[in-house]
Amino acid sequence: xxxxxxIATLIEELNRLPGIGPKSAQRLALHLLNRPAEDVRRLAxxxxxxxxxxxxCSVCADLTDRDVCHICSDPRRDASLLCVVESPKDVxxxxxxxxxxxxxxxxxxxxxxLEGVGPEDLTIRELLRRLEDGTVKELIIATDPxxxxxxxxxxxxxxxxxxxxxxxxxxxxxPEGGDLDYADELTIARALEGRREI
Amino acid sequence: xxxxxxIATLIEELNRLPGIGPKSAQRLALHLLNRPAEDVRRLAxxxxxxxxxxxxCSVCADLTDRDVCHICSDPRRDASLLCVVESPKDVxxxxxxxxxxxxxxxxxxxxxxLEGVGPEDLTIRELLRRLEDGTVKELIIATDPxxxxxxxxxxxxxxxxxxxxxxxxxxxxxPEGGDLDYADELTIARALEGRREI
Numbered sequence: 001x002x003x004x005x006x007i008a009t010l011i012e013e014l015n016r017l018p019g020i021g022p023k024s025a026q027r028l029a030l031h032l033l034n035r036p037a038e039d040v041r042r043l044a045x046x047x048x049x050x051x052x053x054x055x056x057c058s059v060c061a062d063l064t065d066r067d068v069c070h071i072c073s074d075p076r077r078d079a080s081l082l083c084v085v086e087s088p089k090d091v092x093x094x095x096x097x098x099x100x101x102x103x104x105x106x107x108x109x110x111x112x113x114l115e116g117v118g119p120e121d122l123t124i125r126e127l128l129r130r131l132e133d134g135t136v137k138e139l140i141i142a143t144d145p146x147x148x149x150x151x152x153x154x155x156x157x158x159x160x161x162x163x164x165x166x167x168x169x170x171x172x173x174x175p176e177g178g179d180l181d182y183a184d185e186l187t188i189a190r191a192l193e194g195r196r197e198i
Numbered sequence: 199x200x201x202x203x204x205i206a207t208l209i210e211e212l213n214r215l216p217g218i219g220p221k222s223a224q225r226l227a228l229h230l231l232n233r234p235a236e237d238v239r240r241l242a243x244x245x246x247x248x249x250x251x252x253x254x255c256s257v258c259a260d261l262t263d264r265d266v267c268h269i270c271s272d273p274r275r276d277a278s279l280l281c282v283v284e285s286p287k288d289v290x291x292x293x294x295x296x297x298x299x300x301x302x303x304x305x306x307x308x309x310x311x312l313e314g315v316g317p318e319d320l321t322i323r324e325l326l327r328r329l330e331d332g333t334v335k336e337l338i339i340a341t342d343p344x345x346x347x348x349x350x351x352x353x354x355x356x357x358x359x360x361x362x363x364x365x366x367x368x369x370x371x372x373p374e375g376g377d378l379d380y381a382d383e384l385t386i387a388r389a390l391e392g393r394r395e396i
Contacts, residue, residue, distance in 0.1 A: 002290055005263040010248035013241045018229050019222065030286060031216050032245065033252050033261060040249040043211045044242035047230065050208035051238040054231050063231060065203040088228060092200055 007033070059130070061106040061123040063088045071095075071104060078102045080137040084127065084156065086110050086144055094142065102140070105130065110148035111155055117148075119155060127156070131163050138166040145172050145190075205231070257328070259304040259321040261286045269293075269302060276300045278335040282325065282354065284308050284342055292340065300338070303328065308346035309353055315346075317353060325354070329361050336364040343370050343388075 003011055007029060015025035032040050056062070057069035064070070071077060071091070081102025085091055091104050107122040130136065139160055143149035157167045173191040174183055183191075201209055205227060213223035230238050254260070255267035262268070269275060269289070279300025283289055289302050305320040328334065337358055341347035355365045370388040372381055381389075 002294070003261075003286075004268060006244070006248040006251045007261055007263075010244045013244040016237075016241075017226055019225070024217065026287060026290075027217070028215055029248065030261075033249060035249075037249050039214075040245050043214075044245045046204070046208045046211040047238050047242045047245075050204040050227065051231060051233075051235050053204045063201075063205055063228075065205075070202060088201075089224060092224075096200070 003029075056106075056108075056123075060104050061108060061126060062091050062104060063106075076101070079135050081140065082130065082136045082138070083140040083142050085142050086149065086152075090142065090144075102138075107143070107152065110143055110152040112148040112151075122152070124156070124159070128159065128163075131160060131165055134164075136165055138168060140168050140170065142170045145170075201227075254304075254306075254321075258302050259306060259324060260289050260302060261304075274299070277333050279338065280328065280334045280336070281338040281340050283340050284347065284350075288340065288342075300336075305341070305350065308341055308350040310346040310349075320350070322354070322357070326357065326361075329358060329363055332362075334363055336366060338366050338368065340368045343368075 002008065003026070010029045010032070011022070011025045014020055014028050015022055017025075020028070032043075053065040054063050055065075057064045057072055058067050059072040060069060062069050062071065066073070078101050081100075082105055083094065083100060083102055084105045084107060085094070086107050086109060088106055091106065094100055094104075105123065105127050107124065107127075109117050109122050111117060111119055111122070131139070139156070141153040141156055143152045153169055157169075160167050171194055172187070173194050174180065174187060180188070200206065201224070208227045208230070209220070209223045212218055212226050213220055215223075218226070230241075251263045252261050253263075255262045255270055256265050257270040258267060260267050260269065264271070276299050279298075280303055281292065281298060281300055282303045282305060283292070284305050284307060286304055289304065292298055292302075303321065303325050305322065305325075307315050307320050309315060309317055309320070329337070337354070339351040339354055341350045351367055355367075358365050369392055370385070371392050372378065372385060372389045378386070
């Protein structure tokens with residue numbers, strides 16, 4: 001007989017999470033039952049609070065607990081540069097580099113006919129509206145370097161070019177510290193295509 | 199800049215869980231923010247309910263939401279057989295086999311001087327009290343087949359022998375479907391030691 005009652009319910013709920021199988025769910029549940037009640041309540045509150053307070057920024061669609069996120073409301077950020085990414089995780093990754101000083105637009109996905117994601121499922125309409133007043137001079141497309149990200153980049157470029165905004169794509173090539181002879185063929189092909197004079 | 203506000207708090211709380219690193223915590227948080235609020239509330243409630251309602255069975259110390267767990271309160275279970283295990287997970291594993299019809303005692307750990315776990319940290323006193331009235335005829339020690347489980351088994355055997363209760367230890371040997379030439383040396387040694395006439 002497996003676990004019953006509230007333990008079983010908890011294991012079931014944890015098991016619904018992505019990447020948490022039945023064994024991990026069981027391990028997590030038993031761990032939590034051994035923690036002080038205060039710790040468990042804090043986790044439960046963090047869950048509810050995040051889900052209730054976090055929404056999409058009304059400007060860039062990044063996740064935030066304000067109407068306008070802390071990047072969009074920061075006057076030091078260059079409003080003429082707009083970087084388009086697939087997910088809030090990408091904003092975090094780019095911000096870590098501390099090099100980009102423009103703003104962002106989060107698509108919340110990439111065009112993927114296989115997964116039934118079309119342009120209308122992304123925040124593309126909102127992006128085009130942001131480009132209307134001519135403040136943005138360059139749109140940097142930083143969608144993932146995979147099939148879906150590439151398709152989305154081409155789709156956006158076609159839409160935005162007629163608006164007179166410069167459209168760029170982040171570079172593909174060999175990763176820093178990588179080994180040429182360990183790189184996959186597509187990466188090597190892209191690195192050759194993107195070669196520059198030195 | 200990483201995530202801020204309630205998202206950051208949620209990621210931090212998830213990151214405290216065993217086996218959930220910063221990347222997984224971030225992935226889980228973003229997944230949960232995309233789920234219906236109802237789902238997130240259900241998970242939060244399951245957490246709080248389990249932590250508040252689940253306690254140790256007053257007889258066997260297994261986790262339960264009742265005073266006496268469903269195994270201890272089942273009159274069809276053989277009260278003369280008592281199986282000692284380290285954790286509630288072990289009860290689940292043994293119950294799955296549907297072969298054992300006795301009762302259990304959960305130690306909540308194993309003696310481990312390295313991790314600072316002594317006999318007084320386990321439910322050994324409660325176990326001895328259960329053996330006093332002479333109902334239990336055989337104590338099956340099913341602690342893990344590792345150093346700590348072995349030490350705990352020997353410690354218990356020494357304590358229980360003078361009480362006139364038969365003490366047995368679950369068998370060690372080659373696992374079903376295993377390959378002799380892939381088994382580790384200790385397992386092979388144990389399998390030889392435990393050989394039987396056929």
